[in-house]
Amino acid sequence: MELRGDTLYFTGGNGRITAVALRTGAVRWARTTTLDGASGPAVSGDTLYFSTGTGRVLALDRRTGEELWHTGPRAGGALALPDRSPRVLAVGRALYVSAADNTLFALDSLNPSRGGTGSGAPKGAG
Structure with a gap:
């Protein structure tokens, strides 16, 4: 869960991501994704x-909730223990991601396909 300005962002276990107006509780947008067990947002x-x-x-x-880009998997399997959830930390352009099996990797948020493994070209890039 993350609060920015007057909007609260949160994830559900089914891949649903929702943005809610803090004062009124009105849903600003909601998006169903394929990210089961997603981290809270950075x-x-x-x-x-x-x-x-x-x-x-x-x-x-x-x-708006519009998808900008996504990557493929970079670690093996799902997290086995409920107390070890995935994390993502944004520091400037850098994204630091922890995943299963003590996997830690970094991405450039402006060019997520550069470095590491997996797919991740920004949407619309060719």
């Missing part, structure tokens, strides 16, 4: 970042 500027135990990362526009 926020940088107008972008929300989520990760999974398999090392998949998703970037959404925080104002």
